[in-house]
Amino acid sequence: MNNMLLIIAGMVLVTYIPRLLPFLLLSRLKLNTRAKRFLNLIPYTALGALIMPGFLTAIPESPLAAVLGLSFAIVYAWYKNSLIVSVLGSVVVAFLVTLAGNMI
Amino acid sequence: MxxxxxxxxxxxxxxxxxxxxxxxxxxxxxxxxxxxxxxxxxxxxxxxxxxxxxxxxxxxxxxxxxxxxxxxxxxxxxxxxxxxxxxxxxxxxxxxxxxxxxxxxxxxxxxxxxxxxxxxxxxxxxxxxxxxxxxxxxxxxxxxxxxxxxxxxxxxxxxxxxxxxxVIALYGMFAALLVSAIKKSHKLAVYAAASGTINALLSYIGIMSKGWNMVAAIIIVAAVGAFIPEGKEVTADE
Structure with missing residues (x-):
């Protein structure tokens, strides 16, 4: 299966190069305030786009389970500071809602 | 040592x-x-x-x-x-x-x-x-x-x-990370919501692939944000 090795090698290159280039370039560049601000905002705009609209279809058989699971994570994170409880809690809530949906 | x-x-x-x-x-x-x-x-x-x-x-x-x-x-x-x-x-x-x-x-x-x-x-x-x-x-x-x-x-x-x-775990993690950032600076919610909304709109329109939609949403909102003066933003979200 030579083809498979070619696919893997090609994918390694086009995945690694975009990850690496900014590290090599930015350590040599001096950025102005505006460019810095742009890069500083990336985490938040990225998180927004990573969540929306993907989570709605994360559990195809029960979008409600996804919505309630995510809601738990949001509410818990607002009041407490434990990432792991937010994550585990969202799974438990989503599981229980899916389970309930299957029994009705 | x-x-x-x-x-x-x-x-x-x-x-x-x-x-x-x-x-x-x-x-x-x-x-x-x-x-x-x-x-x-x-x-x-x-x-x-x-x-x-x-x-x-x-x-x-x-x-x-x-x-x-x-x-x-x-x-x-x-x-x-x-x-x-x-x-x-x-x-x-x-x-x-x-x-x-x-x-x-x-x-x-x-x-x-x-x-x-x-x-x-x-x-x-x-x-x-x-x-x-x-x-x-x-x-x-x-x-x-x-x-x-x-x-x-x-x-x-x-x-x-x-x-x-x-499968919801990673979304739960993204959301919890975002919330912990928003607690410290409320205006970040506006950027995240804007980016998520644009991504959702783009995927509803369905011209580009998912990957491009995400790249476009992330860049557009961050670029707009980079041009909004810091002081103005604070008044905008209050």
């Missing part, structure tokens, strides 16, 4: 602990990937190579799809490039916040940049030591590669409904 290495060990351990939410999120997805790879007819070695060397969730699933429908090497590689272009922006954002002393480790750190590792690292406050980064990345990487192998070899042991619910 021994004090120094104890500190380094502690920071590495902190990195692993910070990576646990990612581990929970990655395991079921990696297991699913292993199962799917096997049923697509990919060998165990090749499945391992995909996860260990490409190490990019979404594009690995996409590649399996394309292999299944008989797509050529070129199509698969170009699509992978498009799907993973967002990591270019994430790496740029991450690199600008790391100390120059770490630059000799950049080739290793860059390899481990995934959506999830990027999110945890960029929301973390304070100095990011190389031990912390390596601990975080090692946890995520082990879960992804290990999960792939478990799925390939022992797939089907995980009840389907539980595996289905566990």
């Amino acid at each position: 021994s004090d120094k290495s104890t500190n380094e060990n502690l920071r590495f351990r902190d990195g692993i602990l910070a990576g646990l939410p990612i581990v929970i999120g990655y395991l079921p997805i990696a297991v699913a990937y292993g199962i799917l790879a096997k049923s697509t007819g990919v060998t165990l070695f090749h499945s391992f190579a995909f996860s260990a060397f490409v190490y990019a969730g979404a594009s690995q699933f996409m590649a399996l799809n394309m292999i299944a429908i008989g797509a050529g090497v070129g199509e698969i590689v170009v699509t992978t490039l498009l799907v993973n272009l967002r990591h270019f922006i994430m790496s740029a954002s991450l690199a600008s916040g790391l100390k120059r002393e770490l630059s000799k480790y950049f080739p290793i750190i860059a390899f481990g940049v995934t959506d999830e590792v990027f999110s945890v690292l960029s929301i973390k406050e304070g100095e990011k030591s190389k031990e912390f980064i390596f601990g975080l990345q090692a946890a995520a990487y082990t879960a992804w590669v290990g999960g792939t192998m478990i799925g390939y070899i022992a797939g089907g042991l995980l009840p389907a409904m539980l595996a289905g619910s566990m």
Whole structure:
């Protein structure tokens, strides 16, 4: 299966190069305030786009389970500071809602 | 000297602990990937190579799809490039916040940049030591590669409904990270919501692929934000 090795090698290159280039370039560049601000905002705009609209279809058989699971994570994170409880809690809530949906 | 290495060990351990939410999120997805790879007819070695060397969730699933429908090497590689272009922006954002002393480790750190590792690292406050980064990345990487192998070899042991619910874990993590940032600066909610809304609109319109929609939403909103004077923003959200 030579083809498979070619696919893997090609994918390694086009995945690694975009990850690496900014590290090599930015350590040599001096950025102005505006460019810095742009890069500083990336985490938040990225998180927004990573969540929306993907989570709605994360559990195809029960979008409600996804919505309630995510809601738990949001509410818990607002009041407490434990990432792991937010994550585990969202799974438990989503599981229980899916389970309930299957029994009705 | 021994004090120094104890500190380094502690920071590495902190990195692993910070990576646990990612581990929970990655395991079921990696297991699913292993199962799917096997049923697509990919060998165990090749499945391992995909996860260990490409190490990019979404594009690995996409590649399996394309292999299944008989797509050529070129199509698969170009699509992978498009799907993973967002990591270019994430790496740029991450690199600008790391100390120059770490630059000799950049080739290793860059390899481990995934959506999830990027999110945890960029929301973390304070100095990011190389031990912390390596601990975080090692946890995520082990879960992804290990999960792939478990799925390939022992797939089907995980009840389907539980595996289905566990897919929400990464979204839960993204949301919790975002909320912890918003608590400190409320206006960030506006940027995240704007970006999510644009991404949703673009995927509703459906002209571009998912990967491009995401890249466009992330860049457009951050670029607009870069031109809004800091002072104005504060009054805008109150």
